[in-house]
Amino acid sequence: MRHLRKVHLSGMIIGLLFLHFGCQPIFKPRAPVQEYKVKIIADAEFVRTRHGEYVDGYLAEYESQFLKQWMFIVLEIQKYMKDDRLIVTGRPTEDFVPMSFGNQVDVQVPVFYVDKAAPNIPSGPKIPMLK
């Protein structure tokens, strides 16, 4: 009888999980790690994303196919400054931060979770010595 009750209980839990999550997997696979060269274009901000997460980070721009793109890079420690250039590796998300730029209202800026950020210090061109 006790065994039957256990079977019933586990079946009920599985049923409830299926009802809640449907056919979708419970644990979504992580997005692959990507690297971007970005420039911070605003001071650190604490924002609420479209999915309801509260995150710290910076608005940054990067270039893709000769076009300037924006993204909100999430960092838990804010030591960088506006105009800093960084190489960031991390995971893009399907989440957005609604932001306003001048007369553009409610621009959906994609959220990017940073795993690693390092200063991007471009090396100067190597000029051969004059003989």
Added chain:
Amino acid sequence: MLLTSDHTEIVLFSAKVPGYWAKQLSDEQEFFLSTQVHSYKKGDHVRVEGPFGNAFASVYRDETGVYLSAYRQGLPTAIIVVWKMAEYKVQKDAQPTSKKDNR
């Protein structure tokens, strides 16, 4: 221990934890000393007492300007929660001089 940073902070479970980075002179092992006291500076020699544990934390290293999130860290950060901290004068008489204790 040798303090290898000025007063800084790490982030543990979304909470900011103030303290110092320090290196144990005997085996070069690195620790984060969790303390709110900020009267020490980089290069000071200190003696600390307190519980020790490992945790995955988000860190920023001043010397390199590199930020690592807790997820990215391959190795956990060794953290000492400082109960007592005293400066240790190495060059003079090798005796600890009590500067300011914590907690």
